[in-house]
Amino acid sequence: MHGSSPLSRRAVLGLAAAASPLVAATPAHAATVVGGARLARPGVQGTGLPKKLTAAAWLVADGDTGEVLASCNAHKRLAPASTLKMLFADTVLKKFDRSERYKVTDADLADVPSGSSLVGIKPGITYTVEQLWQGVFLRSGNDAVHVLSHMNGGIAKTVAEMQARAQDLQALDTHVVSPDGFDHKGQLSSAYDLTLFARHGLKNADFRGYCHTRTANFPAGGKKTFQIQNTDRLLTGAWGVKTYDGLIGVKNGYTSHAGNTFTGAATRDGRTLLVTVMHPTSGYNAVYEETAALLDWGFGKGSSAVAVGSLVEPLSEGGARATPSRKAVRAAAGAPGAGAGSPSGWRLLEGAGGTVALLAGGVWALRRRRKDQGEHTG
Incomplete structure (x- = not known):
């Protein structure tokens, strides 16, 4: 026995x-439930909002006060695509001087996922840190992300630091698997968390400057360069999208699994709004059109809206733990x-x-x- x-x-x-x-x-x-219990409710939170919004989740917030003016499924966990690069930048950006130079090796690019968006980095060419960040923000280049990650000590170290930063920001819906936002099982975030990343990132002047840059000349080897353009259509007006007056940035993303995601920020009359839209179901430009509609609402009716929640502050900056x-x-x-x-x-x-x-x-x-x-x- x-x-x-x-x-x-x-x-x-x-x-x-x-x-x-x-x-x-x-x-x-x-x-x-970070930011208030109402943000956990299903469907639209707020009144008088634009009709025909098809996104699976979205959020409108005041970038200065942190008030969430309206939302839909704010904490729903979805694949973030390249909008996760905002967290990458917020984590790594301050570590290297923008004038620092780095010669890329084959090993730096060996782990870039097949099918990634690329800016066109080549082994053997020396780039400045500023150029690498232009590759991240303008072209959403996974090759630039991986080079910067290797400069930072490797992919695993960078992912761990990004997850730690997400925890500090109280972005508790986010699970980081890769620094570039590429489709990986379990890589998730939410409209709430992406808005936290944008708000905190925009406090950094370099972050703000990069995401607002429309075009830049990128090294092609020797003395040759080629022009790269920002893929944010609300900023550039590409593909028939009307540019948005007062737009600051910040980051768009697309993968076949995630669909389209976008976090945008705009300023009018001294007031800054943040909007995140995830996974709209209609039209290739819908993520931009729905963002513009929500920004219009925020600058209009949203000016007198009663907040439905709030964007919390980072723990390291005195934020109260949820x-x-x-x-x-x-x-x-x-x-x-x-x-x-x-x-x-x-x-x-x-x-x-x-x-x-x-x-x-x-x-x-x-x-x-x-x-x-x-x-x-x-």
Whole structure:
């Protein structure tokens, strides 16, 4: 009897190790509604908003006060595509002087995913850091992202730093797998988090300058250069999109899995608004058209709108840590007021609970085995 315990000490310790990250990770996006419980509700939050919005999620916020003026599925976790490069820039931008020069090697480009958007970086050519960032912001070049990541100590180190920055910004819907935003299983963010990245990034003058640059000359080897143009159509007016008056930037993205995503910022009469639009279902220009419509609303009717939430401040800059409440847990878990399509917090908690229950059973079995052994030898 004493030799038939179903779990050994090693098995119990293994289950404990497996259970720990699951339990620890659950509150990050399932139990904590960052920015206010109303942002966890499904559908549109706000009144008098533009009709015919097709995006799966969107958000309008005042860039100065941090007030969220309106939203739709603010915390819904979706593939971010290249809008994740805003977090990359906010994490790495300050580490290198813009005049620093770097000669690219084959190894710097070896891990660029096939099918990536590229600015056209070539091994053996020396680039300034400023040129590399122009490649990131203007052409959304994954090759430029990977070169800067290798300068930063490698892809794994950069991803870890980006995840740490997201946690500091309290962007708890975000899970970083690669620094470039390319499609990877589990790489997710939300309209709320992308807006946090933009707001914090725009505080940096270089970030603001790069995302507002329309064209730049890029090295082609020797003394030759070629011109690159910003892919933000609200900034450049490309592909039939009308430029938006007062637009600052910031970043667009597209992959076959994520569809179109965009975070834009504009200033009028001394007031700055941020808009994030994710995964619209109509038209190739819809992400820009819907962003423009939401900006128009924000500068118009949104001026007197009652806030539905707020953009929180980074923990490192004195922001109050978001703490779960019973209402927030229910909202994030799929109870009335939960975001449509968002992950069920209770399902995650049930998964963690199942693991803990299994662990508890193992501990009980181990203790029982020891008791039986003690009774037998005594």
